[in-house]
Amino acid sequence: MKHDFALNIHHLPRVEGHADIKITVRNGKLVDARWAIVETPRFFEIMVKGMSAERVPFLTSRICGICSISHALASIRAIERAMSIEPPAAAEKTRLLAMQGETLQSHALHLFFLVAPDFTGTGSVLPMIHSHPDLVRAGLQLKELGNEISSVTTGRCTHPVSLVVGGG
């Protein structure tokens, strides 16, 4: 069967960040399929210019509220390598633990809050609080554990306060 259709989704829901999807089919044949990242550019690369090295991780964490620890740690690593700083072993371990906490939180959020509604046939996680209470509870407990690990290791679960250049 030959089909003509165009699909335009503006600001795709249940994803972190902003994306549009555009699909065009003519005579049953795909002629265009686009995934556009329509996030407003923020220019962190230039914001760090002239900033004190010690302040940079507090800025770069603000790239993303969901994976702020990763962004803080990436800039800390870059600065330490540039300055030939060897962080103490305890700092390395704390940073690794902080990363694991963030991964746990982020994956639980993605799986139980953003993806699960596709499997339960609901528009969001909200009706699942009543229709699938065990699933929601499991997701919340995992997320809480991830956040707790991040808080203990970095002082706060979003936008860490105690990850610093040189460790300590």
Add this chain to the structure above:
Amino acid sequence: MMHKGTTFEKLKIASFDFTCCEGCQLQLANRESTLTDFLDLLDIRNFREISSEQHNDYDIALIEGSISRPDEVERLQAIRRQAKTLVAFGTCACFGGVNSLKNRFSLNELAVEVYPGMEVETGLVKKISEVVKVDLSIPGCPVNKEEVERIVVSLVTGSQVTLPKYPVCIECKAQINTCLFDLGEICLGPITRAGCNAVCTTGKTPCLGCRGPAEEINMAAFLELVKERGLSENDLREKLAFYNAFEGLYQP
């Protein structure tokens, strides 16, 4: 919804994000232990990040992020027409936030240096109140969920919404922290609005003022303190500019 014999209406609420990191929205899903009680107070009508169901009959709109592109201005104005209460949600919405740091550079310089050969649309970063009328501001980078819970309860019960008027130092002292000035650091705690439970200074990181100025701050005395301790003026400038929250209160 009944509570202790009184009936309350759930808040018909929506959450929208602009130029931001989405960290403030994420706080709505944190504090998992109280989350189901918190959600019981809300009728979420539109919240793209967590729901495919979008309705435009909300009363309260939470606005996260600052404004940096013409399409954002239009989107924000449409939300303003619908919302009875428009809330600047988080530091970017209230003050421009870290996004404002790019305003020091020319738009051409930004595009060429960061995205060479690509067409990038961007403009000067604005806080929400530069574009539409704001009814309520909840500062913080990110917002403090405990405070958000308290404000939501105030809105549900129709009582007055308040923020602490005193500075971060009060909360910092209650944590029995050593003053960072005594450790040779400039800390914006003395001039910044409390409500964060001094989370940064408790982690030994100087306050960068994400919650903006406390009420009736004595800026002259604060600047004098920095001078008296012989601390760096560059460091002071960098800290005050970090969230753009002290705009107009300090001229180097």
